[in-house]
Amino acid sequence: MTSAALLDSPHAQPAQQTSSTPYADALARYAARDTVRLNVPGHAADPEAVPQVAEYFGHDVLLKDVPPLLAGLDKGEDNPLAVSQRMAAEAFGARRTWFLTNGASQANRIAALALAGFRAQDAPVIAQRSAHSSFSDGIILGGLSPRFVQPSVDGWFGINHGVSPAALREALARLDEHERPKGVYVISPSYFGAVADVAGLAEVAHEAGAPLIVDAAWGAHFGFHEDVPENPLRLGADLVVSSTHKLGGSLTQSAMLHLGDGRFAEELEPLVERAFRLTQSTSESSLLLASLDLARDALQTGRDRIGAAIAAADELRDRIRRGGRFRIVSDTFDRFDDIVAVDPLRVSIDVASGGVHGPTARELLMERDGVYLEIATETCVVAVVAPGVVPDVARVVDALHALPVDPDAAADVDALDAVTAIPEPGALAMLPRDAFLRSAEAVPFAQAVGRVSAAALAAYPPGIPNVLPGEVITEDAVRFLRRVAATPGGYVRGAADPAIDTLQVVR
Numbered sequence: 397m398t399s400a401a402l403l404d405s406p407h408a409q410p411a412q413q414t415s416s417t418p419y420a421d422a423l424a425r426y427a428a429r430d431t432v433r434l435n436v437p438g439h440a441a442d443p444e445a446v447p448q449v450a451e452y453f454g455h456d457v458l459l460k461d462v463p464p465l466l467a468g469l470d471k472g473e474d475n476p477l478a479v480s481q482r483m484a485a486e487a488f489g490a491r492r493t494w495f496l497t498n499g500a501s502q503a504n505r506i507a508a509l510a511l512a513g514f515r516a517q518d519a520p521v522i523a524q525r526s527a528h529s530s531f532s533d534g535i536i537l538g539g540l541s542p543r544f545v546q547p548s549v550d551g552w553f554g555i556n557h558g559v560s561p562a563a564l565r566e567a568l569a570r571l572d573e574h575e576r577p578k579g580v581y582v583i584s585p586s587y588f589g590a591v592a593d594v595a596g597l598a599e600v601a602h603e604a605g606a607p608l609i610v611d612a613a614w615g616a617h618f619g620f621h622e623d624v625p626e627n628p629l630r631l632g633a634d635l636v637v638s639s640t641h642k643l644g645g646s647l648t649q650s651a652m653l654h655l656g657d658g659r660f661a662e663e664l665e666p667l668v669e670r671a672f673r674l675t676q677s678t679s680e681s682s683l684l685l686a687s688l689d690l691a692r693d694a695l696q697t698g699r700d701r702i703g704a705a706i707a708a709a710d711e712l713r714d715r716i717r718r719g720g721r722f723r724i725v726s727d728t729f730d731r732f733d734d735i736v737a738v739d740p741l742r743v744s745i746d747v748a749s750g751g752v753h754g755p756t757a758r759e760l761l762m763e764r765d766g767v768y769l770e771i772a773t774e775t776c777v778v779a780v781v782a783p784g785v786v787p788d789v790a791r792v793v794d795a796l797h798a799l800p801v802d803p804d805a806a807a808d809v810d811a812l813d814a815v816t817a818i819p820e821p822g823a824l825a826m827l828p829r830d831a832f833l834r835s836a837e838a839v840p841f842a843q844a845v846g847r848v849s850a851a852a853l854a855a856y857p858p859g860i861p862n863v864l865p866g867e868v869i870t871e872d873a874v875r876f877l878r879r880v881a882a883t884p885g886g887y888v889r890g891a892a893d894p895a896i897d898t899l900q901v902v903r
Contacts, residue, residue, distance in 0.1 A: 417689045420480075441455075489654075494669075497684045524545055529861075552775060557729075602658075617644060617783045643782055650688050757772065822849075828864055849899065
């Protein structure tokens with residue numbers, strides 16, 4: 397079934413609902429009541445209690461900022477919050493959906509903790525090497541044993557893409573004969589909008605008897621318009637991370653986690669629920685929860701708005717191409733066999749081709765022109781056109797073409813070629829959890845070679861984790877990381893010092 401057909405199907409919204417946003421509406425009714433609040437939060441919805449907060453945010457925000465466990469909101473059977481989450485599950489094609497108030501980072505940690513209880517403790521987890529640091533956190537928290545599969549890497553643009561089914565199959569073939577993976581973790585779409593073959597990846601994972609977890613943090617809008625890629629759940633994913641605030645329209649730090657209705661659902665659901673209870677705040681924000689309810693409804697009813705945003709993004713790309721100075725990064729995606737589609741709402745721009753250093757371009761556009769872009773590498777910048785947003789395309793294009801040519805930019809970009817050969821990771825000498833919790837010491841970089849890392853180190857660009865806790869530090873890795881640190885705009889996330897003169901190793 398196509399995305400457009402799904403929007404018109406009877407499953408797009410639950411039957412017999414009197415409200416399209418039950419939790420948000422219930423919260424508004426609660427806020428309108430005449431009450432004396434002698435409970436938390438401490439502002440008590442009284443603008444005289446904290447006039448600075450009331451003046452800054454408005455009284456209405458205070459009225460809607462309420463604690464958990466209130467009848468008519470989130471307490472009791474079939475309460476509005478539970479109904480809202482069921483409606484979200486139906487909208488996204490999930491068996492069950494959890495609303496999260498600690499971001500998609502919480503969803504990644506939940507996924508890892510759920511896998512910790514899935515199958516034998518020492519069974520490995522196959523994970524895309526460019527996994528978000530929050531999943532690495534989950535690996536540490538859950539004591540998981542990771543086996544990594546490398547994504548494709550575009551060294552020129554300093555970015556990584558996804559994993560192909562063939563690469564996943566090869567990674568699974570490297571397991572010992574007796575090893576049955578707990579699960580497979582991949583990312584789609586990428587930060588730059590590259591979409592992997594989720595259906596093919598699900599088929600390979602399921603053949604190995606493993607559930608597929610997809611970090612679709614940047615794809616909350618997928619499946620809600622015929623011109624955007626399909627939702628990973630409808631392609632066979634078993635658990636999907638959705639950073640709803642990124643491209644779904646909810647407030648920052650709100651997210652969803654979706655459980656598919658496949659062969660692993662019965663076993664995964666209680667494990668996910670247990671991990672959710674462990675990680676969710678006991679003072680979850682009613683404002684964030686309401687924003688998730690409203691954002692889901694906006695996606696379901698916003699086909700025309702999404703279409704307008706896609707048209708604006710298309711116009712932005714076309715005008716940049718016609719300008720002749722800059723190139724569009726996604727025009728080169730056909731060089732990578734792991735990319736099967738592109739998110740049309742991501743506009744990635746090769747500014748190096750126009751003589752501008754990526755981070756410099758982003759800073760100038762923000763400070764001089766008031767044009768805020770999402771990310772920059774040494775060679776490119778990325779604009780995110782959110783669903784329903786129609787930006788001033790002419791202003792953006794004019795600002796781009798007004799960027800001054802930097803005579804040193806070409807030299808800076810040429811220097812990037814020297815650091816694009818990603819080193820092979822060192823052997824995993826101990827579990828990441830064990831290395832993270834052990835006593836550590838800082839040693840000179842030359843003496844760190846052959847030692848076990850106590851920290852996660854990721855070079856930017858391209859941002860792939862090069863060393864994880866528990867891995868042996870190799871000479872190639874040290875050389876690579878120091879070279880990146882010395883490159884203009886380059887840095888190493890997790891490093892003890894910016895120049896990588898010392899490294900943290902297990903004592």
